Amino acid sequence: MTHQKTTTLIHHPYRAPAGFDAVPTGVFKASTVIFKDTAAMRSRDWKDRDAYTYGLHGTPTSMVLEERIATLEGGLQTLLVPSGLAAIAVVDMALLKSGDEVLIASNAYGPGKELALHELASWGITHRFYDAMSAQALNEAIGPTTKLVWLEAAGSITMEFPDLLGLVQVCKARGVLCAIDNTWGAGIAFDAFDLPGGLSVDICMQALTKFPSGGADVLMGSITTRDEALHLRLKATHMRMGWGVGLNDVEYVLRGLPSIEVRYSAHDRAARALAQWWSQQSEVTQVLHPALPDSPGHAHWKAVCNDQAAGLFSVVFDPRFSTAQVDAFVDALQLFKIGFSWAGPMSLAVPYDIQALRKDSTWRGTLVRFSMGLEAVEDLIADCAQALQALQALRR
Numbered sequence: 001m002t003h004q005k006t007t008t009l010i011h012h013p014y015r016a017p018a019g020f021d022a023v024p025t026g027v028f029k030a031s032t033v034i035f036k037d038t039a040a041m042r043s044r045d046w047k048d049r050d051a052y053t054y055g056l057h058g059t060p061t062s063m064v065l066e067e068r069i070a071t072l073e074g075g076l077q078t079l080l081v082p083s084g085l086a087a088i089a090v091v092d093m094a095l096l097k098s099g100d101e102v103l104i105a106s107n108a109y110g111p112g113k114e115l116a117l118h119e120l121a122s123w124g125i126t127h128r129f130y131d132a133m134s135a136q137a138l139n140e141a142i143g144p145t146t147k148l149v150w151l152e153a154a155g156s157i158t159m160e161f162p163d164l165l166g167l168v169q170v171c172k173a174r175g176v177l178c179a180i181d182n183t184w185g186a187g188i189a190f191d192a193f194d195l196p197g198g199l200s201v202d203i204c205m206q207a208l209t210k211f212p213s214g215g216a217d218v219l220m221g222s223i224t225t226r227d228e229a230l231h232l233r234l235k236a237t238h239m240r241m242g243w244g245v246g247l248n249d250v251e252y253v254l255r256g257l258p259s260i261e262v263r264y265s266a267h268d269r270a271a272r273a274l275a276q277w278w279s280q281q282s283e284v285t286q287v288l289h290p291a292l293p294d295s296p297g298h299a300h301w302k303a304v305c306n307d308q309a310a311g312l313f314s315v316v317f318d319p320r321f322s323t324a325q326v327d328a329f330v331d332a333l334q335l336f337k338i339g340f341s342w343a344g345p346m347s348l349a350v351p352y353d354i355q356a357l358r359k360d361s362t363w364r365g366t367l368v369r370f371s372m373g374l375e376a377v378e379d380l381i382a383d384c385a386q387a388l389q390a391l392q393a394l395r396r
């Protein structure tokens with residue numbers, strides 16, 4: 001019988017040691033892995049998924065998490081790394097060499113762009129930023145040295161949902177590998193390996209720090225593929241860089257994973273309720289949430305997301321409010337804390353200077369990005385209302 005992926009994440013073929021059975025996976029920790037004899041030691045192969053060689057290359061516990069993330073993403077093989085950013089770095093380092101070019105969406109996750117601007121540049125790897133809303137812009141940006149295209153849906157902070165199908169189609173037509181930062185979709189909102197029209201990305205990267213963990217207490221990243229040769233290329237770099245993960249951290253993510261879909265939809269419902277409320281407020285000129293019809297890329301979101309979205313959105317304050325005034329609004333929030341990341345239990349708000357963030361943007365004013373926690377949404381709405389009153393009092 002085939003099951004939905006959320007069922008498979010829980011009824012996974014993990015077998016506890018003989019004579020013992022329980023719901024959680026056993027946590028096996030090791031640096032040294034003991035070989036039964038010299039012949040076994042001499043014939044070891046890090047590519048062999050059934051043989052253990054050294055703690056850095058995996059234990060039964062990390063391999064269970066790898067299999068479950070592969071299920072979540074709809075892929076075949078997964079590598080674990082110590083953070084989402086490290087996952088981006090492994091993909092870049094494995095697939096690019098001096099003289100190559102990587103294309104990155106202009107609204108992509110900022111630290112991934114910084115990696116290209118500094119480390120990749122110093123290794124002779126060039127990059128270009130492209131407009132993710134236009135498949136034609138990507139097609140024009142691809143040149144003879146382009147070896148990798150990074151996709152991200154929705155875009156970081158400004159939340160535009162890209163023309164994902166058009167972008168993947170261009171990558172396929174031009175024969176360039178494409179990797180998606182799938183942290184927002186989390187393997188729930190859409191299947192990046194099974195997009196409408198039979199389209200598929202080559203690599204799914206995800207910050208497990210966010211939805212798979214859900215606890216705001218662990219950092220981890222994953223790299224998932226469907227192609228064995230591509231997986232082994234990534235795995236070779238992963239191994240040579242020595243980026244293992246701690247088994248206590250793996251345990252946290254294994255514990256968070258069974259509830260990912262219910263948490264994802266709870267964050268989603270809360271974000272839509274608060275985004276609706278914000279669209280009635282005269283202090284803001286735009287609410288950026290892909291499920292809102294006038295948010296950029298709404299039609300693209302509808303085409304791939306099956307009415308699901310991460311619990312994140314941004315509002316653009318009217319330019320009559322200075323950055324200092326918007327900061328005062330954020331400081332006046334009581335339930336929303338100020339801090340990065342998302343998909344944890346506590347709601348967060350961060351102000352951004354939209355002009356500095358996105359040089360190609362036509363918006364003016366200060367933007368505030370909200371990430372929904374799991375508090376009662378009416379309390380979160382009341383919190384925003386009281387902080388807006390504080391902002392209005394400041395203007396008098």
Ligand SMILES: *Cc1c(COP(=O)(O)O)cnc(C)c1O
Pocket residue numbers: 082083084085086109156181183184207208209210219220221341
């Ligand atoms: C958080 C995040 C990352 C990086 O994950 P870390 O584990 O914090 O390094 C990458 N991409 C996106 C879209 C993220 O939100």
